[in-house]
Amino acid sequence: MVLAVEVEGLRKEYGRTVAVADVSFTVEPGEIFGLLGPNGSGKTTTVECVQGLRRADAGRIRVLGLDPATDATRLRRLVGSQLQDSALPDRLRVGEALELFAAISPHGPPWRHLLEEWGLADQRRTAFADLSGGQRQRLFVALALVSDPRLVVLDEMTTGLDPAARRVAWNLVEAVRDRGTTVVLVTHFMDEAHRLCDRVAVLSRGRVLATGTPAALIAAHQPETVVRFTAPPDADVSFLRGVGGVRDVARVDGTGVLVRGSGPLLARVGHALVERGLEPEDLAGSVPSLEDAYLALTGGAAEDGAA
Amino acid sequence: MRALRAMTWVELKLFVREPLTVMFVLVLPLVVLYVLNGVFGSQPDPTVWEGLSPIDFYTSAYVALVAATAGVLSLPVHLAGYREQGVLRRFRASAVRPAALVGAHMTVTVVIATVGAVLLSVLSVVVYDAALPEDWLGVVAAYLVTAVAFAALGALLGFLLPTARAAQGLGVLLFFVFMMLGGAGPPKEVLPTALSRVADGLPVTYASDLVRGPWMGQGWDGTALLVLVVMLVACVGLTAWRLRRETEG
């Protein structure tokens, strides 16, 4: 079966800024593929090249078997996009926007159901300029889906959405994928990526640092379990080093204690603390998350300005 | 084709929702016509207006002005704004060819201008006793050449000017220059030489001449026709070239 997206050795410069240095990845048909990475790492540039909105300086791109540089118009009919920066005419109303975008897609699909699904039914007659940020965002995602595309590219789909709307959006995107549409999702929310993405690629400074399932990235880059609690600065907690599975005990910010290791760490550390008469009220353990793996991978540093 | 139709319908609705542009294109010429008629009356004066009665002279001048205003005042602001705000990207990502977008804007501009021009002509004839066109078909043809040529000029400006603000500024400036010097203001014969020379270089001056010929039964003004057709072709060509450059990068 032909790959949904194939990117190999992509490079893109804006003047002297190298936005994308060398990016390669593939997206299987029917999967949700996540692109993660710090601000300015080249995610938007990459997906814009994939959609034929920008011309790559070097590298090979195939999307649904087509070359976006030479077949852009045909490709765009098959791809739905929610762009990070775009707008609609100020006075265009929500209903009119959906109707227009349905009319300009090849088979003139139905659009009214999207009003309900994306919580815009009450805004049908509201002008674009009068929508709230989250409502605009939902409208853009709805517009990306109106043409019933084979591939949809969502660049920060849930930025600006309230927590409930985010969950609704997640369910809708999963439903879209379950109907067979491939999804490329750019996001800064690791919970979103973990929940939705079959595989992710982590970008930094225009290069791919790692690609894989969220679980594989966690296992490879942040396999350890962490236990946190607070204890008076003068309390000696070094005895925890002797507890089974503990690899490292560190003081953070004066009163905080951070225990790293593997295995059932929370139970063991808790037991050891109680034995020594220490009963911190905020003892908490966390199994490693995608966010931990992401921070370990990218060094936890912001890219902008540092670059 | 369906895209062009859908875009045109939407753009028409958007245009009508903008009271300021509607006023500039439809109402202002009527007001100025009223004022000028009060000032100049309807007696022909052999030294000015090519010997025509002022109302006959001004009616064709204002028909041309309405078409020119719609082209340079409203179209560039819309297109430059679309580029600036990312509306163009949004449409482009959905496979709307920029040509369809430009086509929709030009169509709407010509339609709005036509409403204004008809309104103005009817008012001139009914209220101020302007002459009816001698050659109806000729007037319609001359008007359409004018309207499409200025819509093309507007499209080009919309893709050359960096922002909607710049487009607005230039549009208003052109509007006043067109109105004062393009035959719709004081008669050319009383303008100082320098200004009169500027007037001779304005496309709207030729547009007035082009409409006036068939209207007054004087036949087509070949020079005027040539000037406007050249402007039309040049603007369409340059816009297409700009579009091609814009879509890469």
Ligand SMILES: Nc1ncnc2c1ncn2[C@@H]1O[C@H](COP(=O)(O)OP(=O)(O)OP(=O)(O)O)[C@@H](O)[C@H]1O
């Ligand atoms: N049109 C442009 N002209 C010049 N430089 C640009 C342009 N667009 C992006 N850049 C630069 O290219 C780099 C990558 O930008 P890009 O938008 O792809 O990052 P991103 O990963 O999407 O970031 P974010 O998470 O902030 O959206 C940045 O350094 C940015 O400043």
Ligand SMILES: [Mg+2]
């Ligand atoms: Mg981005």
